Amino acid sequence: MLKKVFATLTATVLAASMLAGCTDNESASSGGSSESKDGKVTITTVRTLKDDTKFRDGEDLNNNPITRWSEKELGIKWETLWTVPNDEQYNNKIRLALSSGQKLPNVFKVSDGQLINDLIRSGKVMPVDEAIEKYASPRLKEIYEQFPEAFYPATVDGKRYGIPRFSGGNGSDSLLWIRKDWLDKLGLQPPKTIEDLEKIMDAFVNKDPDGNGKKDTIGLTLASKNGLATWLADGSFIFGAYGNYVPGSWSKGEDGSLVYGSVQPSMKKALEKLNEWYKKGYLDKEVGILDEQTAIESFVAGKSGIISAPPWAAGWPITDALKNNPGAVVEPYPLPSGPDGKIGRRGEGLVTGMFLFSKDFKHMDKFFEYLDAIYGYIYNDSTYFEYGLAEGYDYVMKDGKPVYDADEIPGGKIDPGKYFITEDIPTVPYMLYELAEELYTTKRDAKNAYEYTKIVSQGEPYMKAATIVNQQNQYRIENEFTGPPTKTMQKRSEFLTKMERETFANIIYGRAPLSAFDDFVKKWEESGGKEITKEVNEWYQSVKGEK
Amino acid sequence: MQPTVDLKRQTTAVGTRKQWKLKGTWQLHTMLLPALAIVFIFQYIPMFGLVMAFQDYEPWLGFLHSPWVGLEHFKTMFEYEDARQVIWNTLVISTLKIIFNLAVPLAFALLLNEIYVMKFKRTVQTIVYLPHFLSWVILGGILIDILSPEGGMVNRVLTALFGIEPIFFLGDNDWFRTVVVVTDIWKECGFNTIVFLAALTSINPSLYEAAIVDGANRWQQTIYITLPSMLPIIIVVGTLSLGNILNAGFDQILNLYNPLVYKTGDIIDTYVYRVGLLNGDFSYATAVGLFKSIISFILVVIGYRLAYKYANYKIF
Numbered sequence: 001m002l003k004k005v006f007a008t009l010t011a012t013v014l015a016a017s018m019l020a021g022c023t024d025n026e027s028a029s030s031g032g033s034s035e036s037k038d039g040k041v042t043i044t045t046v047r048t049l050k051d052d053t054k055f056r057d058g059e060d061l062n063n064n065p066i067t068r069w070s071e072k073e074l075g076i077k078w079e080t081l082w083t084v085p086n087d088e089q090y091n092n093k094i095r096l097a098l099s100s101g102q103k104l105p106n107v108f109k110v111s112d113g114q115l116i117n118d119l120i121r122s123g124k125v126m127p128v129d130e131a132i133e134k135y136a137s138p139r140l141k142e143i144y145e146q147f148p149e150a151f152y153p154a155t156v157d158g159k160r161y162g163i164p165r166f167s168g169g170n171g172s173d174s175l176l177w178i179r180k181d182w183l184d185k186l187g188l189q190p191p192k193t194i195e196d197l198e199k200i201m202d203a204f205v206n207k208d209p210d211g212n213g214k215k216d217t218i219g220l221t222l223a224s225k226n227g228l229a230t231w232l233a234d235g236s237f238i239f240g241a242y243g244n245y246v247p248g249s250w251s252k253g254e255d256g257s258l259v260y261g262s263v264q265p266s267m268k269k270a271l272e273k274l275n276e277w278y279k280k281g282y283l284d285k286e287v288g289i290l291d292e293q294t295a296i297e298s299f300v301a302g303k304s305g306i307i308s309a310p311p312w313a314a315g316w317p318i319t320d321a322l323k324n325n326p327g328a329v330v331e332p333y334p335l336p337s338g339p340d341g342k343i344g345r346r347g348e349g350l351v352t353g354m355f356l357f358s359k360d361f362k363h364m365d366k367f368f369e370y371l372d373a374i375y376g377y378i379y380n381d382s383t384y385f386e387y388g389l390a391e392g393y394d395y396v397m398k399d400g401k402p403v404y405d406a407d408e409i410p411g412g413k414i415d416p417g418k419y420f421i422t423e424d425i426p427t428v429p430y431m432l433y434e435l436a437e438e439l440y441t442t443k444r445d446a447k448n449a450y451e452y453t454k455i456v457s458q459g460e461p462y463m464k465a466a467t468i469v470n471q472q473n474q475y476r477i478e479n480e481f482t483g484p485p486t487k488t489m490q491k492r493s494e495f496l497t498k499m500e501r502e503t504f505a506n507i508i509y510g511r512a513p514l515s516a517f518d519d520f521v522k523k524w525e526e527s528g529g530k531e532i533t534k535e536v537n538e539w540y541q542s543v544k545g546e547k
Numbered sequence: 548m549q550p551t552v553d554l555k556r557q558t559t560a561v562g563t564r565k566q567w568k569l570k571g572t573w574q575l576h577t578m579l580l581p582a583l584a585i586v587f588i589f590q591y592i593p594m595f596g597l598v599m600a601f602q603d604y605e606p607w608l609g610f611l612h613s614p615w616v617g618l619e620h621f622k623t624m625f626e627y628e629d630a631r632q633v634i635w636n637t638l639v640i641s642t643l644k645i646i647f648n649l650a651v652p653l654a655f656a657l658l659l660n661e662i663y664v665m666k667f668k669r670t671v672q673t674i675v676y677l678p679h680f681l682s683w684v685i686l687g688g689i690l691i692d693i694l695s696p697e698g699g700m701v702n703r704v705l706t707a708l709f710g711i712e713p714i715f716f717l718g719d720n721d722w723f724r725t726v727v728v729v730t731d732i733w734k735e736c737g738f739n740t741i742v743f744l745a746a747l748t749s750i751n752p753s754l755y756e757a758a759i760v761d762g763a764n765r766w767q768q769t770i771y772i773t774l775p776s777m778l779p780i781i782i783v784v785g786t787l788s789l790g791n792i793l794n795a796g797f798d799q800i801l802n803l804y805n806p807l808v809y810k811t812g813d814i815i816d817t818y819v820y821r822v823g824l825l826n827g828d829f830s831y832a833t834a835v836g837l838f839k840s841i842i843s844f845i846l847v848v849i850g851y852r853l854a855y856k857y858a859n860y861k862i863f
Contacts, residue, residue: 099606114827122607225805285697288718289805294691490828494821495629498813501806509718509807 041363042077044105045421048090049083053418056393056411065390066419073384074373076366078421081105091115098122104358107367107421109165111353116154117484120161125356127159131364137372139379143428147350150429153482154354155543162354163371165422169429172348173476174234174308175468176336177318180329182209182305191336194241194273197306201282204305210325219282221307223295224505228274229261229346232317233295234308235274237335240344240477242269247504249346250481250536257537258480262500263521263529271517274508288505300324308335311433311465314458332465334472347476350429355421374426378450388449389416389425395449404452415453425450430473436466483543486535492528499523600834620834630818630835637814640795643728645788649781651732652739657769659740660747672744676737687802690730691717723808730803731796739784746780747773782854789850793839815839 047061055064061080070076084090091112097104098115104124110116119125132144144151147164154162178190183200186207191197201219203209210217222228222235229236229246236246243266245251245259253259261267277283284290284298296317298304302325307313311332318330337343357364376382377389387402388395393414395402406413417425436455439446440463446452455463485493503520506512595610600620602613624630655675662668678686693700696713705711716722754772763771797816804812815835823832855861 095606099609118606121605124607285715286695286718288807289691485827490826491623491831494818494826494828495627498629498806498809498821502809505806 040071040075040077041366042079043107043361043363043366044079044081045107046081046090046093046105047083047109047421047423048087049085051085053423054414056414061419064419065393065416069384069390070370074366074369076363076370087111094119098124104356106358106361106363107355109353109355109421109423110162113153113482113484116162116354116356117156119356120154120156124359125161126359126361127161128163128357128364129160131368132160132163135365135368137368140368140372140375147429149480149482149543150350152543153351154356158542158545162356163367164351165353165355166427166429167348167350167352168427168432169350170348170433170469170473170476171312171427172231172310173345173469173472174237174310174335175345175465175472176237176333177307177309177313177330177465178333179204179209179305180331181327184329185209185211190331190333193336194238194338197336198277198282201277201306202280205281209305210302216303218284218298218304219306220277221295221299221304222283222287223290223292224287224508225289225291225501227501228504230292231348232292232309232313233290233299234346236346236477237308237344238273239267239270240346240475241336241338241342242266242273243342244344244477246344246346246477247500249477249479251477252480258533258540260529260533260536261477262504263524268514268517271504271507272514275510275514278508279510283508288509302328311436311462311469312458314462314465318461330461332461332468334468335475343472343475344477345472345475347478349479349482351482370421371426374420374422375428377448378425378427378431380447380450386448394453402449404446404449404457413453425454430470433466433470436463437470440464440467481536481540483536483539486532486539488528488531488535492532495527496524496529496532499527597833597837599830600837602830604830604833606829616830620831621838623831624835624838632810633813633815633818636811637793637795637816640724640727640800640814641792643724644731644795645785645792647728647732648735648739648788649785652736653743653777653781655736656740656743656747657773659744660773661765672737672741675740678734679737681734683796683798683802686730686734687799690726690803694726717803718805718807720808720811723804723812727796727799727803727812731799742780742784743777746777750776782857786847786850786854790843790847792846793842 049061061067061083062078067078070078082093084093091110094104094108094110095115095118096102098119104119110119132141136144143166144164147166150164150166151160151162153164154160176191178200182188182204183190186203186209188200188203189196191200197220204217204219206215208215208217221233223230223233224235227248228234229239229248239246239261243264245261245264245266247262247267249261250258251261253264274283278287284295284304287295296307299307300317300320302321309318314332321330322328335343335345357367373382373384377385387397388404391397392409392411393416394409395404396409397403398408403409415425420426432454435451438444439451439455440460446456455466499520503512503516507514507516598610599613601615601617602610603616604610604613659668659671662671694702694716696702696715696718699713701716702713706713714722716726750773754776755768758768758772793815795814795816797814797820800812800814800817801820804817819832819835822828822835
């Protein structure tokens with residue numbers, strides 16, 4: 001009897017492993033790319049599908065105006081094998097595919113530095129130097145030459161393994177958004193220097209700008225839980241006003257090598273200021289526990305007068321602030337300068353991920369053809385997308401003229417740019433705000449759906465803010481370390497980051513004296529910081545030297 | 548006639564006990580198989596992954612080819628002061644949680660038991676149990692608002708009643724552990740309360756009747772009858788929670804902590820999360836996790852032995 005039991009058990013286990021085997025085979029068989037008889041090429045991919053991607057009835061990622069266009073005009077059939085709703089799950093799935101030896105899709109985007117490195121080291125993705133040389137169109141080559149550092153995340157031993165998926169370049173760089181109605185009410189001028197800013201904050205705190213008779217307003221909204229240099233309620237401009245470094249970023253030091261911003265002596269001055277501001281009540285009492293999403297609450301509630309945020313904040317959270325506080329006017333202003341006339345801000349990275357290609361992918365020519373074709377849209381010379389991406393989606397024709405207004409489009413406006421493999425209309429760093437500046441200063445009409453949707457329809461404050469950010473481009477302090485975490489980083493950066501956050505928070509709250517910063521720097525160097533700096537620079541030399 | 552047959556059957560049953568059991572119930576045992584298979588596939592097979600803790604694991608090399616480093620990661624764990632501190636924090640927070648998660652529900656169950664209005668009793672019981680179903684992601688946001696030093700509900704009440712300065716509960720190293728323990732008790736005490744209430748109903752009523760005859764009042768009944776009768780279940784609950792001594796509540800801490808309270812609030816799980824997931828040091832994170840499991844295992848065994856020795860109570 002016992003034998004029988006074991007037999008059944010074995011059978012069950014076998015069945016289970018066979019089932020597992022099945023799924024493996026399935027994904028493997030759909031992994032390879034193929035050329036069908038009619039000369040069309042199928043390219044497989046995978047991606048995240050966030051809820052800002054909308055579809056018309058019955059359409060999906062494998063069947064929409066963009067895939068139909070691609071198949072008809074370029075002969076490329078896109079097959080999206082799977083989608084997940086967020087980056088974390090996406091990375092897990094790719095990592096799983098890597099460690100379980102499954103086949104990788106032909107083309108896929110990865111944004112995690114460690115994962116990119118693991119994939120390259122596994123030998124399952126191919127180098128792209130030759131393909132760029134052979135197949136990239138002249139204008140793509142030109143972009144790539146203009147931003148060689150965009151390839152660094154996927155450069156190993158001098159070989160490039162990925163094609164960058166560019167960000168807006170300065171898209172999430174910050175400027176000041178100030179309550180203009182408060183300034184006017186108190187008879188103040190917009191700030192040019194940190195000193196001006198202090199006067200304004202003082203007035204915002206002590207002169208009851210919201211007129212409710214209570215001292216319940218603060219000067220500046222900051223998020224510090226995830227570091228003081230961040231994408232919303234950003235504090236990097238305070239550090240930039242006192243030196244050439246912002247916390248958390250590896251930027252060029254005086255001798256041209258990369259140094260870590262948070263341990264530079266100029267931090268001290270800014271921390272001293274922040275502590276002073278905290279004591280005077282300019283900052284949120286809870287600043288130490290606020291992340292980006294919770295920090296903005298004070299500004300939205302009309303309790304704060306200044307927030308440092310990117311131009312896109314004109315949509316969210318500033319419209320919320322306007323809605324909550326009737327009569328509020330929020331205007332964008334350039335970042336103020338420090339005592340020596342210095343200005344600096346955290347610069348957004350150039351790329352939001354790299355496209356990697358599985359070793360057996362044979363149609364790089366087709367990939368570049370597609371990429372160039374979709375870039376044609378933003379260069380405004382596309383033969384396919386004259387007024388927009390797809391009629392009835394992002395524009396409609398009325399009396400022979402394109403109309404972009406969402407109300408005029410039956411069934412509402414849908415952005416087919418989200419169906420591209422780039423997951424949005426592709427960009428070239430700095431180009432969007434450059435265009436916004438042009439549209440804002442010349443007041444010309446939008447030429448296509450791209451200009452209308454991405455810029456004009458965002459409203460005047462957005463365009464003004466984009467113009468300001470673009471004009472302050474020379475003050476960007478970018479994180480130039482874009483490689484995978486180094487050996488010592490993996491071991492020690494958890495401790496170092498924790499110590500950094502703790503020290504900064506304690507200094508701002510006055511729980512530790514300013515000299516705690518010096519102790520922190522010393523301990524940072526001793527606890528692995530020195531090795532990390534060495535490793536980062538070795539990486540920097542290795543990616544920079546060869547190309 | 549009848550008694551003889553019975554007797555005969557019994558003797559056979561005793562004689563070939565094992566065989567007889569399987570013969571009559573093998574169908575039932577077969578039903579266990581899917582469950583066993585699932586446990587084997589999802590609980591035991593993944594244990595091979597623990598080998599990572601002794602390797603310098605590189606995902607593209609896998610378990611089989613990653614370089615072997617022995618106990619290095621475990622040494623690292625005790626070398627760095629940050630690791631020692633999170634272990635200490637974990638022990639303090641979880642010990643407090645275990646003690647109060649026994650004491651509070653017990654007291655509460657005893658009090659509820661004294662209520663004779665059934666409707667009221669049931670309503671209270673349900674209300675206390677409800678927070679158990681809320682996730683910490685949601686509660687975290689709510690707590691940050693309630694405990695805010697700027698117009699948070701708790702601070703307003705404290706200022707209005709006692710006139711004290713607002714306390715920055717979530718940003719103060721002296722208060723953070725208290726907040727963590729109190730909110731956890733508030734959220735979870737309903738569950739144990741129900742367990743204890745169930746135990747209370749199983750106490751033989753004749754014991755109370757006898758006590759009343761002897762002239763015991765309600766307090767004496769509680770001390771001499773209720774508590775001793777409940778001792779086994781208290782020990783069971785206590786023993787089971789010993790296994791959690793190194794689980795100080797990942798979800799909760801992750802949603803409440805911040806750089807200001809790293810000193811008292813950072814626990815092993817949040818540490819492993821930052822090291823393993825955010826920094827990609829899988830081997831080290833696995834080593835810390837394995838260390839945690841081993842300690843928990845040892846504690847469960849000790850707890851079980853103690854329970855057997857002092858209360859003569861066997862769980863398994």
